[in-house]
Amino acid sequence: MRDNIYLRLGMPVLVICILSAAGLAITYGFTRGPIERQAREAEQESLNAVLPDAKTFERVTAAALLAKASAAAGDVTIDGVFRALDGTGATVGVGLLVGSRGYGGPIRMAVGVDRNGKVTSVTIVSMNETPGLGSKIVDDKTFLPRFGGLTSAEEARKVDTITGATKSSRGVRKGVEAALAALQAIGGVEGVSAR
Amino acid sequence: MDIALVLKAVLALSVLGVISVALLATAAQKFAIEVDPNIEAILSALPGANCGACGNPSCFAAAEAIAAGRAPATTCVAGGKSTAEAIAEILGESCEFIPLVSVRHCGGGTNTRREYEYGGLRSCASVAKLAGGNIACPSGCFGFGDCVAACPFDAMSLDERDLPVIDLAKCTGCAICVKECPRGGAGLLQVVDDQSAVAVRCSSREAVKDRRVVCSMCCIACRKCEKACPTGAMRLIDGLAVLDPTLCISCYACVEACPQDCIDVYGRGASQPASDLDRLARSYPGFGVDDAAVAAAMARRTADAPVGPAEAGA
């Protein structure tokens, strides 16, 4: 009787578990490619947008550098630091992918910095801000260019936010600030380009 | 396809599945409670409305109390006689259940004088808080139907004069309406023994001349009902006609006698056939029932074909 109840109840559940786990693993096998490609493409695209001069991007993997960058960024996450290389392999700048806190969730953005330590431009990779309000950080074409040419976190802090999208635009500003602070912490563009 | 990944996934989910089922199956055996089978049986005999009229938080709690002997088989006022008998049978006892029913002791409604015009929340509790209420009679019905809303058995409704009407078929005598009524304490709603056949629609304790000023339908203490009653069930107590339901034989002499239309046919006694009523009347020999008067009343009742039970509530 004792074994009975375990077997009687356990077997169907076990069979269903095995089947669904196998099914999911197979599905995952099929979708893993597209998922990773999507992520890579989104990354490349946004980096291309902020550093149009570069041909290829190389992810910085040195753990010590990344730890330092993350520490300097505070609340903002540093999702990736990239060396931007032109056709000849010379460093033309640094691209940073950062995630900041918006109103409707994380705002992920790419910040490009040229060899002189100046921000080339900033783009939003993904965000979940309220359409019509927070989404002005993208829709308002005058907002993101405000960050162009900045060289330090202190300068970034002075950029004006957008009325009606205060929290969202403050999120973007904080992201740029953190990106610049992180870059400074790891020795600027020179620090990154030194392999 | 990544076979290793598939295997890992299968392993992970199977382990969780097996742990879950093992946990539940063990729990089902280990934590199986030896429930007193009576509890389940009693619970199914109870109405299950969780009305709380018996003083227990739920029907389940009541069933536990009854099974444990902490409460009598007649605990459930709402279920009435049939429930009490069913429970007594489960417990192997006999029981004596006095069924109850709720009665409204007010016939005023729109005939009652208002102290002021009230335009606030349509709730008796709310108007009662405003200078004691707009109905001049201190035991008069406000007519907003707090009792109707509170009734767990859907036995009450408001009539065209905004007075609550109690459906005898559904009323269980749970007394929730009495508790809900801001003037329940003043005697506006009462729970009584349900053998009665008539109801006095007044419960005013004011001086007679004062109550006549505020309401055209009040009891005027004329004693006509008392004189008409063959069994002495209707008595004038402190200036108000009061019925002793155990003595009422449903002859309706008082209904006819009342000059104020203040006594109505109402109560389960009204639906009992004449022969039963006769027996009922005779079962109280000690109260000096005048056999001749009873017979005369019964004869009159049959001749007049009085109000039937269908109209009794209204």
Place this chain on the structure above:
Amino acid sequence: MHAVTQLMLLLVGAALVNNILLTRFIALCSFFGISDNMHTSIGMSLAVIFVMMLASTATWIAYYGMLVPLGVGEFLYIPAFILVIAALVQFVEMYLRKYSPALYRAMGIYLPLITTNCAVLAAATEAVKPGFFKMNMAYNFTLGENLIYTLGVAVGYGFALLCFTALRERLDLAPVPDALKGIPMAFIAAALLSIGYIGLGSLFGL
């Protein structure tokens, strides 16, 4: 930021600023279903706090103890979590029934409802995946942070539920147009309450 400050922010953020009911719309079914009675609401709130704490601990352990080491966390977390939650809720119900009848009577009848309460699964999911609640905190919660965060979500749920129940009990007495009586009026009240919660967002500059 100081560690304790961080935890407090996590707690308050989860409870008020990102209130699961009124700013995230999670668990609305039970919200409208049981909020017409204060007694029921209290029982449900307590049950949700209790179950959420237990469930998110269990799912955290299942996730970091088994799914991540096996490398299957990314696609197996949904069935794994819901399985763990369902089994746990049912187990708790049986346990309470046996060993704590008083507690069982207070919140037992709400336990089956909680299995399908979106809030529990949402909290468990959010704890391991970045999203609404964690905002940009892409790092992984430790078990302690996870507990604090879940407490915040659950208490926020209870608080909003009680507020809303108090409102609805009063609304029942109010004279409203016939078509709006009941559920529609409850929605409009929820809208107003929700506007209030949006205001809380500015509390900590979050």
Place this chain on the structure above:
Amino acid sequence: MKEFMAVLRNGLSLENPLTVLMIGLCSTLAVSAKFEGSLFMGIAVIFVLVMSNVLISAVRRFTPDEVRIPIFIVIIAAFVTIVDLVLKGYFPSVYSFLGVWIPLIVVNCIVLGRAEAFAYHNGVVLSIADGIGMGVGYTIIISGLGAFRELFGSGKLVFLQHTLVSFGSAYRGPNILLLFPGAFLLFGLIVAGSRALNKRLMARKEAV
């Protein structure tokens, strides 16, 4: 076939999960801020409902009553995960908009409710009809709500980066439509409106 159509129609009108049964509200209100997201949500729910209804109905004879809930939810969770992975791989913008709502389809009252109430007691074919009916009923309401909120709130309707309709950049809509309270308000008014309509229809029927 007749029965199939009847079950199908049931979900669309008589027992529409949202306006009549009032279940599955959470996701409706939350994801209806954007037309695109709400349409994908609807499609995801249709897929999960139909597939899980089929499978549950197929295995119902081998399911012990005591563990039916764990079995149902594992099946449902598996299909939800498939949706999750596909959206992540092929529609990343939709995936990031829907976020936690995709896993929450598992506990969507509509899906589990139909499994319990319908698929567990009926054959495969009828269960498909029920899944389609309920799913489409849900999708119509949610995407309609999404279109209304996005169009009148922000002044344009976007689907996969194509602007379908636009009122021009000068349009200033009522922002509250896009925020959470707007969803509550709108849905409350929809329910009130449908009730008033029902009442009038009933009255007319009685008058005839």
